Amino acid sequence: MTEIIDGNAVAGQIRAELTGAIETLTDAGSQPGLATVLMGDDPASQTYVNMKQRDCEEVGIDGVHVEIDGGASAETLYETIADLNDDPDVHGYLVQSPVPDHIDYREVIRRIDPAKDVDGFHPENVGRLVAGDARFRPCTPHGVQKLLEATGVETEGADVTVVGRSDIVGKPLANLLIQKADDGNATVTVCHSRTEDLATKTRAADIVVAACGVPELIDGSMIGEGAVVVDVGVNRVDADTEKGYELVGDVEFESAKEVASAITPVPGGVGPMTRAMLLYNTVAAASAQTGVDVDLP
Incomplete structure (x- = not known):
């Protein structure tokens, strides 16, 4: 019999195992924080960020969502990125793709603080992965x-x-x-x-x-x-x-x-599993930034 691999079950187990680490961080005064940024009104992207925010709520991560008008300038998005880089309560964040055509997504990725790049797309994090010293696995x-x-x-x-x-x-x-x-x-x-x-x-x-x-x-x-x-x-x-x-x-x-x-x-x-590992990376980022050691699944 062929085994049908149940991603929902494995992801659920990972989320359950993350709750202990999240409680440890929260008890130390450092509740993990994940921000999602959506520029534009792409329906699929809206669905994805809603699911990610729901996952955060389920496991005890402080979820923050930022919406930017699709016609806004690149500088508007860059200012949001700079604010998130400076926000000590946001340990990780992502800019949901696709972005509008007038935005250079590679430039967006380059502006994200590598320590908060929980997607693992920043060139520094890509280099570390290739070198065998990954900060975050995508x-x-x-x-x-x-x-x-x-x-x-x-x-x-x-x-x-x-x-x-x-x-x-x-x-x-x-x-x-x-x-x-x-x-x-x-x-x-x-x-x-x-x-x-x-x-x-x-x-x-x-x-x-x-x-x-x-x-x-x-x-x-x-x-x-x-x-x-x-x-x-x-x-x-x-x-x-x-x-x-x-x-x-x-x-x-x-x-x-x-x-x-x-x-x-x-x-x-x-x-x-993709969504579960985003939570995993957020917890890892919070641990690294706060110096609070946790056990990750």
């Missing part, structure tokens, strides 16, 4: 590692194929998996839109991570017997449903689960 790649760990999947010596080379998932995950660490030590192949004969690469892998943003690109014929499949993709496709669409991953789930030993569903797989 939330989705770290969530993938936690899912593999919870499922009992060993990465040491494993052949892993990552399909996708984004700065958010593909590149940082590949870097994490090759580190000399208990949840690393893998041999990693990174595939992308210019890869020839993708199926040969994915079929040879013990673990396939799909993170390319192409609906159902990978089907069961491209998966080796008994491989573990982690589907990071979340794609909205037209469907005969009440909403007029459905969410599917980068993997064709029904055919892939016939050959995989374990697989994440969409939704309910990696998504909940």
Whole structure:
């Protein structure tokens, strides 16, 4: 029987284990604080920040949300970033992407205090991750590692194929998996839109991570017997449903689960883990900034 990896359950366990650390910090007078910044009125982004703020409330993190008109100047956003950098009660924050077209998102990331960059996107934090001295592991790649760990999947010596080379998932995950660490030590192949004969690469892998943003690109014929499949993709496709669409991953789930030993569903797989690891990074940031030691899951 193929194991369906329950991201909701693993994320719930991590949130539960974080509450002790949050209580320790709060009792020491340093309740962890996470701010979200949303520029514009993108409905999906609004949903994401609402979920993140709800997560904060659930575990005892002080959530702050800042909304900026989509037509405002870049300087308006930069001033908000500067205020958050200086606010001792905000230990971590993020600027929700996408930002309006007139905003340079790379410049936004560069202006965030690296010590509060709980997404792990600042160039300093990227460099530290590559060097094997990560301050924060980016939330989705770290969530993938936690899912593999919870499922009992060993990465040491494993052949892993990552399909996708984004700065958010593909590149940082590949870097994490090759580190000399208990949840690393893998041999990693990174595939992308210019890869020839993708199926040969994915079929040879013990673990396939799909993170390319192409609906159902990978089907069961491209998966080796008994491989573990982690589907990071979340794609909205037209469907005969009440909403007029459905969410599917980068993997064709029904055919892939016939050959995989374990697989994440969409939704309910990696998504909940991304949000849980954001809370994890916020608590880690609060601990580092206040000097209060805590035990992290």
